[in-house]
Amino acid sequence: MKSITITDVANHANVSKSTVSQYLNKRYEYMSEKTRKKIEETIEELNYQPNILARSLKQKSTFTVGVVVANILHTFSTQVIRAIENYFYDHGFHIIVCNADDNPEKEKNYIEMLRAKQVDGIIIFPTGDNLDLYKRMKRDQFPIVFMDRTIEELNIATVMLDNHLASKLAVDRFVDKGFENIAIITTSIIRDISPRIERIHGYKDALSAHGIRCNPDYIKTVNAEEIPDALSDFFDLEKPPQAILAGNDIILNGVLRYMKKHGIHIPEDIAVIGIDDVPYASFYTPTITTIDQPAIEMANLAAELLLSQINKEENKDTSVHRLKPTLLMRNSC
Structure with missing residues (x-):
């Protein structure tokens, strides 16, 4: 059975291939609502499945980011993961979550695995014991953001609590x-x-x-x-x-x-x-x-910082962002 291509979708919807490509990349501002609806219906009718590998090769991106948490048992970690996933999903990316268990060796193995899979960037809750690895990533200009913990001498973009x-x-x-x-x-x-x-x-x-x-x-x-x-x-x-x-x-x-x-x-x-x-x-x-x-705000900021590096925006932010906590008064004090 012949696989459906982007050309088939464009012909069936009576639009250009570039318009279909813009739709697939969620660049909806380049088309009318009517055109967007037509492409959506055509994709469903033809059961079109985008070729992720071809897209990755063409755009030199896997549209995947890694998140390496120090300990996934922390409530804060799970809140951050959820918010990061929401952010990147809205931008057409998938995420791979790895739990380092506060173990530097495990963290190192996960980071190397993610880079071998050619993820576009990584958000890390650093254990602190892989300085040479962090330095190599920075030297390679690989997109990286630290979350929750900082190693200030490395000058890596960081989001954490005050x-x-x-x-x-x-x-x-x-x-x-x-x-x-x-x-x-x-x-x-x-x-x-x-x-x-x-x-x-x-x-x-x-x-x-x-x-x-x-x-x-x-x-x-x-x-x-x-x-x-x-x-x-x-x-x-x-x-x-x-x-x-x-x-x-x-x-x-x-x-x-x-x-x-x-x-x-x-x-x-x-x-x-x-x-x-x-x-x-x-x-x-x-x-x-x-x-x-403010877990969601912190996660969104980390995701924004990583995406700006992935997109190679000119003004690279490598500062430490400290967000303010809130006292929730209840009955234990």
């Missing part, structure tokens, strides 16, 4: 409620992962601004499985904290499980605020005060 402000909003809220013994717990900072370090710095600076001495016993950086032990250390102190800032959604989940298991009541026994809003925060009992990241 993490200092996120911690400040939480500490300010705790202090407004009358608390001074304020603890923070984050996941491991073993590889100097920037959001975690910045949130701790923001916490320390906010305490200092309120004239509160920073107690090193109130700061914990642990792996997920170590959260219960870290919390037990807090409560075993001579002066246990009155409030806990959970550095991300995984920590918050661990904190809430611990409190429920040990019969510790929020906020009567201890106040809690989490950085990263989570779906259950608004209906958990009590509802959980969180610091919300």
